[in-house]
Amino acid sequence: MKTKVMIRCLFFLLCVALAVTFGCGRGGSTITVAGSTAFQPFAEKLADLYMAANPGSTITIQGGGSAVGIQSALSGAANIGMADLVILPKDAQSLKTVIVARDGIVMIVNPKNPVKNLTLDQIRNIYNGKIKNWKEVGGSDQAVTVVSREEGSGTRSSFEAIIKNITLTKEAIIQDSNGTVRETVANDHNSIGYISHGLVNNKISALMLNGIACTNDDINKGLYPLVRPVYFLTREEPQGLSKSFIDFILSEQGQKTILTNGLIPVK
């Protein structure tokens, strides 16, 4: 008999807990931001800062990829969609766009690789499969392992749009995120890959392009070629919380946060 009472109490408590936590989300205004996985961690950090400064408002950040960002902005599933593509697809033309940050794409190789610089032509030929050996670009006599992203990835489509005329070699290893590309290159002495600028660490070495390193200065001067914008997309002109969140990101504090976390501010 006692256990029955206990179970009823527990059940009651559970209901109360659920009711209370449901209530939490309802206080103040709420928006959802979804899309680009590359910008997701930065968006989360910015949302935390914003919510700390403006208690009562709730911003939910979701990933899913740039395509999901565009789709959910179109369908209204998210108030703001995030996309980091050089060229937005046709579906996205009806959306209102704001560029909130820029992201450099860095060519990376294993630290043991002596090659430190490639031209855009050399990169194109490596990814087309015309250059198969590192000695053709000044490295040691080793076969190149090309690492790329899956079809549809924002990073890949930006990379291919900037380098131009790439028909990816069928030999290419395909990895499904920036992190796994980095891990593959860190483990394989002969591989080459490309990742977001904010994710470079000391397990891999970043290549210079045409003699220019991917630094904030050179990106701002427009010298470094592999740069893509991060778009915030809304169905209509942003209003209310959406507008004030975007304003916050574009403010001095927001842009500074973007800079200190490894992306390039727009202002």
Add this chain to the structure above:
Amino acid sequence: MKIFSEMAIRRVLTGIAFSAIAMLILIILFILKEGLPFIFQIGPGNFLLSSDWSPLNGKFGIFAMIVGSLWVTAGALFIGLPLGLAGAIFLAEFLPRWAMRIIKPTIELLAGIPSVVYGFIGVMVLAPIIRDSLGGPGLSIMAASIILGVMILPTILSISIDSIKAVPNSYREGSFALGATHWQTIHMAVLPAAKSGIIAGIILGLGRAIGETMAVIMVVGNAAKIPASVLDSARPLTANIALEMGYATGMHRQALFATGVVLLIIIMMLNFAANTAIKNMVKK
């Protein structure tokens, strides 16, 4: 009143049992509805027999992925089958009962390790070893086969042990009485009697190998080409779906559902083959 509640409970249980079947049918219908129109739109030949996969340029050939799936599954069986069978024979026939009580649950624990952990070990440990000692990119069919071989081991092992244990002791006694050695008894009397169970275990393992996704994506390299050797990278059907689903829209998305249809058909054929094999065995 009592009878009424009996009836009600019976109805509810029946309903629950059928809802599981309904779910399976719904899943199959959904995949077919999304995938089949696409296959007929671009033509089954273009879809199944071309190995040009470039969805954003309108090329949807999955032949390379079908080959990739078969290679990886065959490789997993090549690794997992001898280990599983030998292990099962040893554990069931040669080990004292108390040791068995410790070892069998331990092996079954292997099945509970999340596949992403297997994949992680494959990437961090196995791939570098293969690359340094045998060449190639390391992320290869061989790495995937070894990882999958280990993953299907518990399935093959525990079902084989159960079916060897289920062989009546009189078979063994009869064989010993005829003067057979222990090994002769095992491979001439016990194994033939346990055959259908062992084959069922192998088929279940095969199903897991062909359907495994996460660990495979991590270690197989996912290059969309027909592999030339086991040191080459390949892209199985499951990896193709999971890699690109997050981004795919329109035709690309339908193409991935169509890939799912092909995977479904392969798995159903496998199950059918297994069931007929077992039935034939029982008849004999």
